[in-house]
Amino acid sequence: MEALASFKKEISSPKKIFITTHVKPDADALGSSLGLANYLLKKGHEVTVVTPTDYPSFLNWMEGNDLVLDFSREDHQKSATKALNEADVVFCLDFSVLNRVNELGEMIRQSDAFIVNIDHHQDPEDFADFKYWSTEAAATCELVYELIVELGDKELIDKDIAECLYAGIMTDTGGFRHPNTTKNVHLVVAELIDLGANPSQIANWIYDSNSVNRLKFIGFAISRRLVVREDIHTAYFAISKKDLKKYQSRTGDTEGLVNYALSLDGIKLAALFSEREDGIKISFRSSSEVAVNKFAASYFNGGGHKNAAGGKSERNLKETIEKFENLVEEHQDELFDQEPVSSN
Numbered sequence: 001m002e003a004l005a006s007f008k009k010e011i012s013s014p015k016k017i018f019i020t021t022h023v024k025p026d027a028d029a030l031g032s033s034l035g036l037a038n039y040l041l042k043k044g045h046e047v048t049v050v051t052p053t054d055y056p057s058f059l060n061w062m063e064g065n066d067l068v069l070d071f072s073r074e075d076h077q078k079s080a081t082k083a084l085n086e087a088d089v090v091f092c093l094d095f096s097v098l099n100r101v102n103e104l105g106e107m108i109r110q111s112d113a114f115i116v117n118i119d120h121h122q123d124p125e126d127f128a129d130f131k132y133w134s135t136e137a138a139a140t141c142e143l144v145y146e147l148i149v150e151l152g153d154k155e156l157i158d159k160d161i162a163e164c165l166y167a168g169i170m171t172d173t174g175g176f177r178h179p180n181t182t183k184n185v186h187l188v189v190a191e192l193i194d195l196g197a198n199p200s201q202i203a204n205w206i207y208d209s210n211s212v213n214r215l216k217f218i219g220f221a222i223s224r225r226l227v228v229r230e231d232i233h234t235a236y237f238a239i240s241k242k243d244l245k246k247y248q249s250r251t252g253d254t255e256g257l258v259n260y261a262l263s264l265d266g267i268k269l270a271a272l273f274s275e276r277e278d279g280i281k282i283s284f285r286s287s288s289e290v291a292v293n294k295f296a297a298s299y300f301n302g303g304g305h306k307n308a309a310g311g312k313s314e315r316n317l318k319e320t321i322e323k324f325e326n327l328v329e330e331h332q333d334e335l336f337d338q339e340p341v342s343s344n
């Protein structure tokens with residue numbers, strides 16, 4: 001492991017470190033970034049965490065949140081750019097292709113810093129000097145935990161770090177329910193609980209922080225915007241710009257909505273189409289045997305995990321949905337004609 005050795009050497013003395021993660025960070029993206037940042041700070045490094053966009057307010061409890069720079073904010077851009085230009089080491093967490101971080105991607109590509117990529121998404125781009133990458137991992141937070149342990153620093157994981165890492169594993173496994181919930185996931189979270197993470201507290205911070213508007217929006221979406229196509233084991237939501245505006249939707253408000261479609265008996269493929277400023281954003285979810293990442297990559301300019309992926313479309317909402325339904329009908333044999341697989 002030559003790359004691991006040079007990585008270890010790289011961080012063996014105090015360095016200027018830049019950490020970033022994907023657009024619209026979720027708990028795994030932000031939790032892995034801040035969990036790692038808090039660890040590196042303890043090791044004496046100078047650390048800057050930059051997100052390409054904002055993120056949901058139900059993540060604001062994470063230690064270090066106050067210091068995160070949002071690159072989409074004009075008043076943060078200058079210091080974020082300076083930190084990247086001066087960085088000795090750049091960490092890219094929870095994404096594997098540089099276009100997932102908007103303009104930061106090209107800046108990272110041009111950077112002379114030592115680049116580290118820690119991630120669990122399929123088909124990584126080859127841009128890092130050191131890759132700590134596994135699709136077997138349920139979450140990037142699981143990998144960050146393992147890397148810290150591998151570096152011999154498990155005792156440096158305190159309550160704050162453990163909480164950040166626990167949150168990412170909890171949400172990326174859908175609350176320990178998705179097919180990626182392995183024995184190792186439970187072993188790692190057991191350690192994190194031992195190190196101070198409180199499961200019910202973290203679940204409360206993340207899942208029980210709805211606004212009345214969000215709850216009403218979910219009710220509206222389920223009663224008015226859910227389409228169920230039992231004949232093709234598919235259900236989806238189509239949310240217009242107007243819908244989002246009516247319920248004063250904020251970042252994170254549509255998160256998890258797609259899971260209601262997948263929760264229907266007999267449904268194996270679920271999608272959420274939401275109309276944004278820059279086109280239609282799509283979230284896909286599937287039952288264990290359906291590979292939705294391949295579908296997203298082939299037809300919707302996206303990708304992700306086998307059972308949770310994303311995509312986008314330049315067509316309008318109606319045309320995008322037509323295209324989606326036609327494709328599922330056309331490819332239903334290859335999509336659904338698989339034996340269910342058990343998780344390891």
Ligand SMILES: [Mn+2]
Pocket residue numbers: 028029094120138139140172
């Ligand atoms: Mn993740």
